[in-house]
Amino acid sequence: MDEQQLAERYEPFVVRALEALWGKSRERAGGTTSLLMAHLLDTAAVAELLWDGFLARSTQAALDEIAGGPGRGRRLFAWLCGVHDCGKATPVHQRLWLEGAQAVRRSGMTWVESAAVAGVKSKRRWRHDWAGGLMVRELLASAGWAPEQVDWVWPLVAGHHGAFPSLRDVQEPGTAKGQLRGSGPWREVQRAVLEVFSRELGFGGLDELQPVVVPSRAMQLQLSGLVVMADWIASDERFFRGMDDLREVSVDASRERAASAWKALGLQRGWGALNAPAPEAFRDRFGYAPRPSQVMVIEAARRMKGPGLMVIEAPMGEGKTEAAQAAAEVLAARFGADGVFVGMPTQATSDPMFTRTRRWLEAIDPELAARVVLLHGKRAFNREWKALLENAGESANEAFRGVDEFGMDDDPYGVEPEVCGEQERTAPAEWFLGPKRGLLAPFVVGTVDQLLYAATRTRHVMLRMAGLAGKVVVLDEVHACDVYMSQFLAEALRWLGQAGVPVIVLSATLAPAQRQALFEAYLAGAGSREEFRADVPLPQGYPSVTAAWLPASGEAQFHVDATGSWREDLPVVVRVLPETVPGARSTREERERLQAEADSGVGDLLADELADGGTALVIRNSVARAQSLYAELRGRFGDAEVRLLHSRFTVARRADLTEESLRLLGPQTPRPRGTRLILVATQLAEQSFDVDADLLVTDLAPVDLLLQRIGRLHRHEGTWRPGPLRTPKVFVTGMQPREGREPAFAFASEMIYGRHLLLRTAAVLPGAGRVWSVPADVPDLVANVYGTDASLLPQAWHEAGEVAAREHSERDRARAEVARQFLLTSHGEHERRTLAGLHYGGSTGGDEDSLRAAVRDGDESVEVVLVVRGEGDAVFRTLAGRALSVNADVAPDVLDEVLGSMVRLPSKLTQSALELGPLPGWHGHPWLRRSRALVLDASRRARVGDFTVSYDEEFGLRQV
Numbered sequence: 001m002d003e004q005q006l007a008e009r010y011e012p013f014v015v016r017a018l019e020a021l022w023g024k025s026r027e028r029a030g031g032t033t034s035l036l037m038a039h040l041l042d043t044a045a046v047a048e049l050l051w052d053g054f055l056a057r058s059t060q061a062a063l064d065e066i067a068g069g070p071g072r073g074r075r076l077f078a079w080l081c082g083v084h085d086c087g088k089a090t091p092v093h094q095r096l097w098l099e100g101a102q103a104v105r106r107s108g109m110t111w112v113e114s115a116a117v118a119g120v121k122s123k124r125r126w127r128h129d130w131a132g133g134l135m136v137r138e139l140l141a142s143a144g145w146a147p148e149q150v151d152w153v154w155p156l157v158a159g160h161h162g163a164f165p166s167l168r169d170v171q172e173p174g175t176a177k178g179q180l181r182g183s184g185p186w187r188e189v190q191r192a193v194l195e196v197f198s199r200e201l202g203f204g205g206l207d208e209l210q211p212v213v214v215p216s217r218a219m220q221l222q223l224s225g226l227v228v229m230a231d232w233i234a235s236d237e238r239f240f241r242g243m244d245d246l247r248e249v250s251v252d253a254s255r256e257r258a259a260s261a262w263k264a265l266g267l268q269r270g271w272g273a274l275n276a277p278a279p280e281a282f283r284d285r286f287g288y289a290p291r292p293s294q295v296m297v298i299e300a301a302r303r304m305k306g307p308g309l310m311v312i313e314a315p316m317g318e319g320k321t322e323a324a325q326a327a328a329e330v331l332a333a334r335f336g337a338d339g340v341f342v343g344m345p346t347q348a349t350s351d352p353m354f355t356r357t358r359r360w361l362e363a364i365d366p367e368l369a370a371r372v373v374l375l376h377g378k379r380a381f382n383r384e385w386k387a388l389l390e391n392a393g394e395s396a397n398e399a400f401r402g403v404d405e406f407g408m409d410d411d412p413y414g415v416e417p418e419v420c421g422e423q424e425r426t427a428p429a430e431w432f433l434g435p436k437r438g439l440l441a442p443f444v445v446g447t448v449d450q451l452l453y454a455a456t457r458t459r460h461v462m463l464r465m466a467g468l469a470g471k472v473v474v475l476d477e478v479h480a481c482d483v484y485m486s487q488f489l490a491e492a493l494r495w496l497g498q499a500g501v502p503v504i505v506l507s508a509t510l511a512p513a514q515r516q517a518l519f520e521a522y523l524a525g526a527g528s529r530e531e532f533r534a535d536v537p538l539p540q541g542y543p544s545v546t547a548a549w550l551p552a553s554g555e556a557q558f559h560v561d562a563t564g565s566w567r568e569d570l571p572v573v574v575r576v577l578p579e580t581v582p583g584a585r586s587t588r589e590e591r592e593r594l595q596a597e598a599d600s601g602v603g604d605l606l607a608d609e610l611a612d613g614g615t616a617l618v619i620r621n622s623v624a625r626a627q628s629l630y631a632e633l634r635g636r637f638g639d640a641e642v643r644l645l646h647s648r649f650t651v652a653r654r655a656d657l658t659e660e661s662l663r664l665l666g667p668q669t670p671r672p673r674g675t676r677l678i679l680v681a682t683q684l685a686e687q688s689f690d691v692d693a694d695l696l697v698t699d700l701a702p703v704d705l706l707l708q709r710i711g712r713l714h715r716h717e718g719t720w721r722p723g724p725l726r727t728p729k730v731f732v733t734g735m736q737p738r739e740g741r742e743p744a745f746a747f748a749s750e751m752i753y754g755r756h757l758l759l760r761t762a763a764v765l766p767g768a769g770r771v772w773s774v775p776a777d778v779p780d781l782v783a784n785v786y787g788t789d790a791s792l793l794p795q796a797w798h799e800a801g802e803v804a805a806r807e808h809s810e811r812d813r814a815r816a817e818v819a820r821q822f823l824l825t826s827h828g829e830h831e832r833r834t835l836a837g838l839h840y841g842g843s844t845g846g847d848e849d850s851l852r853a854a855v856r857d858g859d860e861s862v863e864v865v866l867v868v869r870g871e872g873d874a875v876f877r878t879l880a881g882r883a884l885s886v887n888a889d890v891a892p893d894v895l896d897e898v899l900g901s902m903v904r905l906p907s908k909l910t911q912s913a914l915e916l917g918p919l920p921g922w923h924g925h926p927w928l929r930r931s932r933a934l935v936l937d938a939s940r941r942a943r944v945g946d947f948t949v950s951y952d953e954e955f956g957l958r959q960v
Helices: 003-009 012-020 036-053 057-067 073-088 098-106 113-121 128-142 147-158 185-200 217-234 251-265 281-286 292-303 320-335 347-364 383-391 449-453 461-468 483-499 512-526 588-609 623-637 651-664 703-710 747-753 755-764 778-785 795-820 848-856 892-899 907-913
Strands: 022-024 308-313 339-344 372-375 443-447 471-475 503-507 544-549 557-562 570-576 614-619 642-645 676-681 695-699 729-733 735-738 741-745 771-774 863-868 902-904 932-936 941-944 947-952 956-959
Touching (some): 012 185, 022 073, 022 098, 036 073, 036 185, 036 217, 036 251, 057 073, 073 147, 073 185, 073 217, 128 185, 217 461, 217 483, 281 320, 281 347, 292 308, 292 544, 292 557, 308 320, 308 512, 320 339, 320 347, 320 471, 339 449, 347 383, 347 443, 347 651, 443 449, 449 461, 449 483, 449 848, 461 483, 483 503, 483 795, 483 848, 512 544, 588 614, 588 623, 588 695, 623 642, 623 676, 642 651, 651 892, 695 703, 703 729, 703 755, 703 771, 703 778, 741 747, 741 755, 741 795, 755 778, 755 795, 907 947, 932 941
Parallel strands (some): 308 503, 339 443, 339 471, 372 443, 471 503, 570 729, 614 676, 614 695, 642 676, 695 729, 863 932
Antiparallel strands (some): 308 544, 544 557, 570 771, 863 902, 947 956
16 A cells, blocks of 8 residues: 555554554464455455356346446445455454554554453453444444445444344443444544545545445345355465555455465356347257246246246146256346256255256256255265266365454364365365355255255355345245245245345145245245235146246236146046054054054055066155065065165165165166066155156155155156056055044154144045046145135044144144244344344354254254274274274275264154264364264164164164
8 A cells, every 4th residue: 555645644643553453363364464454455356356257147237226327336346345344443353362462552552451351241242343333334424324325234244244233232332431442543543444445446435435225135135145255265364365564455466366366266157148048948958849838937937027936836747847947047047147046855856956957057058067066964975966076176075164253263164175276177166165155156956945044043144145146046846845944935035035036936736825925925025025915816727837026016917827738647546555553542562563564464465566566666654664664575575676765874875775766766777577676765755756666655645745756656658567557556554544533644644744634635535436637636636635625524524623723723823933933034024124133132053953953843853973883892883894993083085984874863862862972083073073973882783862773774773
């Protein structure tokens, strides 16, 4: 910086202070102190590169409008990012590092340490971020900014460490007596920090940079996430080493450093300026001409007059995924989105969608496939993801550090990444692989949980919203969201609607009330309203598409269309296979006897139906029922003809079994005549699971899920099937019909789904000689079961049905109320104009397990790593028998095997499992130091509290 110009504008004590104020200690800045002005300019320079090479066109356009016109948004964005740490020009920060504090004191800036200490201890926190919010609020107001502009800017500064305080929070504690914020000469120095920084970016003064439009609250949240992103990049000491001479500090010097960092990190945007796809693009992308329903969806995307919500309802196997991908391409081109997020109901369904998404993007541009991030907790065990990273010379057990206000590690699992330098990227930029950053990648496939987390009141939630904004969001199998998860889904749709994010929702079919709720949530967000009542038209056919958007007039616009399926209706024979259900007072022996009888009944059925060969899928509603049946069938048919798949295998074993199931029952696998194959599974096989079975046996489930399971039947044309199985058959079990009264249901089914929906589903099961016509009957079946017409139930069931309906309603109300405690915005606050106080009342824990439990209403189940140590064995061993050490130290070549031995325990074991911890040799390991070890004995058994569990490769984890 030009010393002469500074001397002409400011008093000598101000210049001396600017020469001393530190932003990063030399221990955290490569060995040389980093002056505060250097870090502010470094962050602004990074922001300029984010604008040039990362931001979506829609975001750029919105920022231009906020700043006052085309070409003005870039400089305002850089300023907003750079100013975040201005609060470090205060004693509350400068006193934290002894060496830096001494230099500041020598410059003439002082404070009373005893008062500062008293102020720090008076509150849970009052740090430089809150100080900066207070500073910016006061200095911008004094520069003539309009109050409504000041009000939305200061929370971006005060909240840049992950949580937004209220205006009352940012007031300096009275006990500090001005010694944390600083008084007297400190106020002149603070004004100078903002002025000098602003002039370096080309503004004449603080008054010149005032925005002209107040952005939406969603845009503010997105901006806040981008501020955090710029700050974290500019805090990387490998590229932004300390600079302690103010004469060397300048925006040009920062731009050189930022350019070097950007090149090394390899950050890339997604589509960029995407052109609207031509009519023949669908065949180019997917290898076949679009079906009528797919043409209908693409046309709907072209007709939308603004970003909005599109709901696609079509039967299994109709090609909803390809239709959504084609529509996403159209919407991205029309509304300036730069990428896509695809949310799936489970990790198991995310993995195949990762492959499909990469193929789609590769057909658009071969380079795009390498930019897709798989985002769920077990992605390291996905072979395609692992190969993608390893081909780029990286570890599949990836992580990257975050930083706190001192440049300190914010990620307890972080490891130092390698810099790619001149090497061309063949995988997503490593920066995106760290915690909380995955959604910032241009193309993301993951569980729907990742979207739901963005609707929770958690630290750094702004990073998640910054990742979703500027994309097209695609949510598959959305009917899988129950009433609890739907609270988070509605909250997320509100924010996405306000952010102008196009959203595409896929479902086999939706209950009318659920469809209505989705549109009202999105449109309420788009209109920045607490409530939005919309008359959502009902589709007059199936498959169908419903799209809505909110123009400036504020009156919702709809486009609704329907067409016929590309395949003829499939007549599905549905029969009940009764089983005797134990009563509430049954003994353990009685329950075991009845379960054995039920398993034997399924075995007799399969032996008869598969006498000439064929394939069968059996879906049980609990792991225990699946394991019990597998034992029976294996004894009858042998190991070669029966497979088991559920969630209590280790992650590595489950990945192998899933891959094997998809291969054996997939569309490309030849099936020798006369052979049999039976897959016993839990709900893992319910949706987005591309297998083709000749016969289905399933526990009773709500009708929409039952139809999803039926979607695994006769899925692919051209598959050979034995004569008796050429008509698809479904046998519904897990229920006991009772003369003159309502049926009884398996205990596990009632616990999961409740009696209300099971009763109404049982009531629509076809009688003898009748079939379901799929997909023609699907919409009416779902509407009837999820409706309120009591006459659906037989007269003898009415009393039980009324009780079940009342219990269902009360339970839903209670669950929704619990969910609201974790929502990002409380009821009644959706019309607020700024982010101030968004985190009032605290925030939910940010680790994956607690977040998942928060959005899925499950007891926070615990994952453990299984190791073996037999009596007299000197060392711990992996499940495969490889030796670790006496302390269980893990060598690099064994790490994947150890991590692959994770398994999630049943929720009833959670409290006991919380007492487990890492083994001695894991305490210093970046990936294992917080893992809980469950040590099995030589017989593969272990005690967890009052329970005994066992593990083997064939059955998985079992309670003994």
